[in-house]
Ligand SMILES: Nc1ncnc2c1ncn2[C@@H]1O[C@H](COP(=O)(O)OP(=O)(O)OP(=O)(O)O)[C@@H](O)[C@H]1O
């Protein structure tokens with residue numbers, strides 16, 4: 069539904085988006101990650117037709133955003149980063165305006181209003197003026213606006229920003245559910261969100277895509293991924309280290325005493341053999357009749373991966 | 386023969402389909418425009434500012450007409466001098482105060498991003514906003530009718546002249562409003578938009594205002610003076626004020642509005658790009 073090819077956006081001398089390409093199909097939820105100033109919002113502004121690109125091509129449902137903007141925009145629901153709405157309107161009035169802009173009228177408009185009000189939990193504030201809403205409600209009002217025409221494509225810039233934990237959970241569930249039938253791109257700084265609802269994630273840094281893959285593939289890039297941790301008691305650290313080092317699949321082994329227990333970390337000799345390694349370690353435990361209370365394979369953590377591939381740079385604005 | 390015939394039919398069918406397409410686009414365009422106008426109008430009337438504006442407008446009109454305009458002393462049943470002649474000055478401040486927020490506010494609050502990612506053409510938003518403010522100014526203008534009634538009660542004014550005066554006044558407001566909408570797109574600060582609009586509109590008055598043209602005549606060749614005069618809202622409003630509707634004056638006001646709205650679209654394109 070969304071294709072982005074070699075997208076470049078320059079602001080003066082500054083290159084905010086530097087040759088980004090990706091594709092989102094129906095049924096996919098793409099997570100957009102990256103440090104502040106990486107170019108996430110800029111990319112989304114170009115995809116939704118707000119900004120023209122310096123070069124490159126964006127199509128939505130086959131319509132080129134630059135050449136056929138209206139047809140493309142009809143398919144898209146967009147939640148801008150600042151979740152703007154008109155402060156002098158009521159929530160209901162604002163949503164009705166959004167429905168008008170999307171060409172909904174009569175019964176379709178009424179049912180659309182009803183639907184988004186329920187989806188975004190706005191029943192209690194429909195008659196309240198937007199400028200008296202709390203930040204989270206304002207955010208949800210703007211989110212509701214993006215869903216009013218039940219679009220095939222959703223572009224959400226930090227959809228859970230400013231929401232309370234319950235609402236974050238609800239909105240993630242909503243994104244995940246809608247992702248089954250729509251093409252969704254959303255940006256976030258909350259990495260659990262990627263695991264909770266993305267089918268794919270892209271990390272961009274300084275305008276370039278640095279990784280693209282499923283959350284599992286990304287996590288596997290963690291240096292600790294595949295490492296097996298074992299916690300035993302009743303033996304000393306030296307013995308544990310010696311015995312585990314004999315395992316064929318094992319790479320580096322460290323063991324240290326923590327109170328009455330010994331914690332051993334076994335790295336795989338080669339990446340991607342986590343399952344076998346855990347089995348081999350379990351066999352040693354069994355053979356030596358160690359008493360253990362923990363044995364698990366590290367999946368890798370997204371925040372480690374994120375830190376590893378997007379180096380901090382204070383010069384970035 | 387048959388082949389050509391069929392070709393013509395096909396072409397005609399294509400043409401009708403194209404026209405249908407155009408027609409739906411057109412009605413869709415009008416619908417979008419109206420949705421935008423309605424929101425803007427709602428914005429005016431939901432806030433006390435609109436009512437304050439209308440009251441000030443009416444009070445000033447009354448003050449200028451009856452006090453400064455020597456309405457009663459003139460002893461004439463004419464609105465030209467005492468009433469309409471003040472409008473260029475009244476509008477100078479009142480129209481920018483109505484139009485200053487049109488785009489500046491959208492830019493400041495970030496709703497511009499929302500508005501311009503809706504499936505509408507930018508001109509629909511530009512014209513929609515313009516119409517809303519113009520309708521609002523029109524309502525304020527219509528509410529001056531007691532002055533006309535007073536005149537009709539006291540004497541026997543020429544209805545045609547009164548209507549021409551109102552038409553001219555409305556067009557004048559539209560011209561200022563176009564300038565204001567343009568200036569409002571240039572900045573995200575309403576106050577700055579207001580100030581630049583007042584300055585520009587002031588120049589549009591000045592370059593046709595008699596004291597200035599008198600001065601220019603002594604210093605510049607005639608051709609230049611008439612060109613400068615031709616650019617002035619004052620000069621073109623004068624005829625309406627006297628009850629004359631001239632196509633050239635209509636064209637002038639039409640083109641000021643058209644040009645400002647077109648320039649607004651150019652400015653907005655720049656705003657989105659940077
Ligand atoms: N209108 C603009 N004019 C000039 N520079 C801009 C403009 N918009 C964005 N930039 C620059 O482009 C870069 C990317 O900004 P962008 O807002 O896309 O980052 P982001 O990835 O969304 O960051 P965040 O996580 O903080 O939201 C930044 O360096 C920013 O300063």
Ligand SMILES: [Mg+2]
Pocket residue numbers: 108109110149225
């Ligand atoms: Mg951003």
